[in-house]
Amino acid sequence: MLLPHAVTLAQARSYLAALADQATTIDASSAYEHALIELDRVHGDEVPTIDSDELCEDRAILLSMATAALEDLDRHGVDALSIELIIAMLDDAYTLDSL
Template sequence: MLLAHAITLAEARSYVAALADNAVSIDASIEYDRVLLQIDFIYADLIPAISPVLVTDGDVLFGVAESAIEHFVDHGIDGLTVELVLDMLYAARELDAP
């Protein structure tokens, strides 16, 4: 895995984890955790660690996570797989709406 790929993956994982930590409901948090598990499955657990994210604004967290996941395609992940992960992210976001 090249450095740019590892950075994109770490960013996606970190921001989705921050979304889970800041979710307004336990159900939304669980759905974000499911997104993390799916990302881990895609990469066969050969993944960088989650880094702390100091941002707590849900819109910012979601935007960065969404963008990072979209860039998985640039690093060789199948487009359909990326769309399925994004769909999971959007479903979690719907549960996280106040």
């Protein structure tokens, strides 16, 4: 994995972790964690560390940033279908979080 790919992946993981930490319900937190686990699985568990310090606390902004980072993984050769499935999981988690 090249450095730009690792940076993008670390950003996506950090945003997902921040969303899980800030979720309003246990179900929503678990759904965000499942999206993070799937992202790690797609990368064969070769993943950079998460840095959620100093991230925005607005979940809508975090969702937008996470989605953008996930979409950017396509440039680094990650399977587009896998990315779309993770984004769908993220959207489902956000819906749970908004209830």
